Amino acid sequence: MMKQEHKDQIGRAVEAVASKGRINHFYFVACGGSQAFMMPAQYLFDRELETPSSVYSSNEFVHRAPKALGPDSVVITCSHSGNTPETVKATEVARGKGATTIALSNLVDSPLWKAAEYPIHYDWGKEADASDLNKGILYRLIFSILNAVSPSERFQKGIDGVENLNGMIEKAKAKYADILKEWGRQYKREELIYTMGSGASYGEAYSFAICLLMEMQWIHSNSIHSGEYFHGPFEVTDFDVPFIIIKGLGATRPLDERAYNFCRKYSEKIMLVDEADFDMTGIDEEVREYFAPLLAGAVLRSLADEFAYQRGHDLSVRRYMWRMEY
Numbered sequence: 001m002m003k004q005e006h007k008d009q010i011g012r013a014v015e016a017v018a019s020k021g022r023i024n025h026f027y028f029v030a031c032g033g034s035q036a037f038m039m040p041a042q043y044l045f046d047r048e049l050e051t052p053s054s055v056y057s058s059n060e061f062v063h064r065a066p067k068a069l070g071p072d073s074v075v076i077t078c079s080h081s082g083n084t085p086e087t088v089k090a091t092e093v094a095r096g097k098g099a100t101t102i103a104l105s106n107l108v109d110s111p112l113w114k115a116a117e118y119p120i121h122y123d124w125g126k127e128a129d130a131s132d133l134n135k136g137i138l139y140r141l142i143f144s145i146l147n148a149v150s151p152s153e154r155f156q157k158g159i160d161g162v163e164n165l166n167g168m169i170e171k172a173k174a175k176y177a178d179i180l181k182e183w184g185r186q187y188k189r190e191e192l193i194y195t196m197g198s199g200a201s202y203g204e205a206y207s208f209a210i211c212l213l214m215e216m217q218w219i220h221s222n223s224i225h226s227g228e229y230f231h232g233p234f235e236v237t238d239f240d241v242p243f244i245i246i247k248g249l250g251a252t253r254p255l256d257e258r259a260y261n262f263c264r265k266y267s268e269k270i271m272l273v274d275e276a277d278f279d280m281t282g283i284d285e286e287v288r289e290y291f292a293p294l295l296a297g298a299v300l301r302s303l304a305d306e307f308a309y310q311r312g313h314d315l316s317v318r319r320y321m322w323r324m325e326y
Contacts (some may be wrong), residue, residue, distance in 0.1 A: 039203030082110020122123030199252030250289025
């Protein structure tokens with residue numbers, strides 16, 4: 001069950017958005033994994049709302065200076081530490097333009113917390129309930145915003161579904177537990193692993209590539225959009241080239257199936273995470289495509305833990321990040 005303080009913080013932010021009257025654009029702005037975890041939110045808004053929305057890397061948002069950014073805009077930012085300079089600056093720029101600024105962070109009173117009008121805290125760690133972690137907080141926020149600006153029973157189902165995340169995630173991890181051990185053993189010495197996905201799940205493929213593999217395991221990687229696979233990337237496919245493929249549950253599943261069906265003909269190293277296999281009891285069918293990436297992400301995180309164990313390379317080890325000026 002989500003903590004009341006989190007519900008209250010989300011409620012204040014949603015009330016501010018609802019009171020705007022007119023909204024010209026929703027911006028989701030962050031860096032790295034924080035940017036990736038907001039990609040499903042933008043997908044949801046794009047599918048369910050006529051108001052346009054975009055995902056930006058924080059520093060590009062600052063320098064690109066979207067012309068539509070202004071008092072009619074809503075900007076949602078995120079930084080786990082609350083200290084990411086680019087994201088703090090992006091929030092300050094947005095607020096300076098008069099936009100409604102909402103920030104998610106694990107650290108209260110951080111620079112990001114102070115930069116935003118409506119900061120929202122999320123918990124972290126294995127003991128926290130999934131509804132209080134970053135993705136649970138984000139999902140309650142975005143479904144609540146949708147329900148406020150365009151009331152729908154479907155959006156209320158999304159809000160209710162957040163409370164059932166913990167059980168679903170644990171079941172997904174348990175289902176893949178033995179498979180992940182085998183993948184960890186089989187692929188622990190690979191120097192390059194590609195990831196692939198689309199739609200609401202593309203953010204998970206992107207995050208796993210740049211954060212879990214490249215940053216935390218120093219394994220070369222690249223995230224490939226399933227729809228783009230046949231427009232260049234499929235030429236690198238070979239029997240000894242490993243791919244992690246997420247087959248989504250929603251509207252873009254045909255893209256993933258097409259890419260998987262081709263890839264498996266020529267590569268003997270495919271790690272498939274099929275969202276259709278998840279037990280999503282507790283989530284209404286109307287919103288399952290939006291929640292399924294959270295389960296895929298939990299499975300991939302467990303895979304990262306297995307890689308770390310098999311390779312003797314702890315996920316916390318860095319060469320450059322936080323260790324020097326950059």
